[in-house]
Amino acid sequence: MDALKEISNIGMGNAVTSLAQLVNRRIDMNVPLTRFMPLDETISLVGGPEEIVSCVSLNISGDVPGMVLFIFDSQSTFQMVDLLMGMNLGTTADLDEMAESAVKEIGNVLTGSFIGALCQMTQLNMVTAVPMFAFDMLGAILTSLMVASGRVEDHVLVIQTQLFQEKEVNIKGNFFLLTEPGSIQVLFKALGLAVE
Amino acid sequence: MSKKILIVDDAAFMRMMIKNIVAKNGYEVVGEAENGKQAVEMYANSSPDVVTMDITMPEMDGIDGVKAIRSIDPNAVIIMCSAMGQQSMVMDAIQAGAKDFIVKPFQQDRLLQALERVLSRGK
Numbered sequence: 312m313d314a315l316k317e318i319s320n321i322g323m324g325n326a327v328t329s330l331a332q333l334v335n336r337r338i339d340m341n342v343p344l345t346r347f348m349p350l351d352e353t354i355s356l357v358g359g360p361e362e363i364v365s366c367v368s369l370n371i372s373g374d375v376p377g378m379v380l381f382i383f384d385s386q387s388t389f390q391m392v393d394l395l396m397g398m399n400l401g402t403t404a405d406l407d408e409m410a411e412s413a414v415k416e417i418g419n420v421l422t423g424s425f426i427g428a429l430c431q432m433t434q435l436n437m438v439t440a441v442p443m444f445a446f447d448m449l450g451a452i453l454t455s456l457m458v459a460s461g462r463v464e465d466h467v468l469v470i471q472t473q474l475f476q477e478k479e480v481n482i483k484g485n486f487f488l489l490t491e492p493g494s495i496q497v498l499f500k501a502l503g504l505a506v507e
Numbered sequence: 508m509s510k511k512i513l514i515v516d517d518a519a520f521m522r523m524m525i526k527n528i529v530a531k532n533g534y535e536v537v538g539e540a541e542n543g544k545q546a547v548e549m550y551a552n553s554s555p556d557v558v559t560m561d562i563t564m565p566e567m568d569g570i571d572g573v574k575a576i577r578s579i580d581p582n583a584v585i586i587m588c589s590a591m592g593q594q595s596m597v598m599d600a601i602q603a604g605a606k607d608f609i610v611k612p613f614q615q616d617r618l619l620q621a622l623e624r625v626l627s628r629g630k
Contacts, residue, residue, distance in 0.1 A: 330612075333612040409523070412521075415520070419563070419590045420590045420611050423590030424590070436595065441564060
């Protein structure tokens, strides 16, 4: 799992750097938790099926077809909007159209950075599509994504991290990579991991 | 006289951000498009001096958008602005006719310098 941890450090590192640039602040990140786990178990990891979260999802095509999800709980989401819009932390309490667009764009940029880092490391080709957005209960979002994509997902690569800046900023980020059956092996192989 | 700019990005937020940067720096925003198809229509109607073009957009992506605009105006000056910065993407964009490629997130100065540079080069 070391290569996976490395990928997660580098991938998230790049993503967080992008976020820091977007919001013009120093953003630190703790060591990400990286797991390859069944989808249903991810729900309790993120906070339970009824946790209200924002979810930016992007389809990935290329060598590792699948889907990327960036999931943030509601407080983290509002904080990100505040940061991005240059407002005082604690201002945003719900999401209007512009705020939604902002969160989508954050997801887009973070994913671009993450996937870009992955591609550089593995020399694989991975292309992101237009981001979709949902702000709802986690369980409902994941269920509808699975149904819509027709996926019978088994295991998911999950990277969970906390982004912070002193005591002011505290954002909990969850990155999911769901792949077509067999595709994760392509990624593992490119990383030099044994194929399961 | 202000240079006219057309901003193309499916994210309202990104269009707003680019608009804020360029409007404060002497550019006149003559249009905002959500995808490549709209971009072509607006280009034909407003004849901007320069275009910023996202890549990942619904209906018609940015690469096709560049090709489409250049088919109606081979001298069109277009800068790509995308979250994806992979070499192959950049190559595709430049081959399609883009004059520069900026990866998001970008600093304000990076965008302004790129605009200045492509406009001063002339056609």
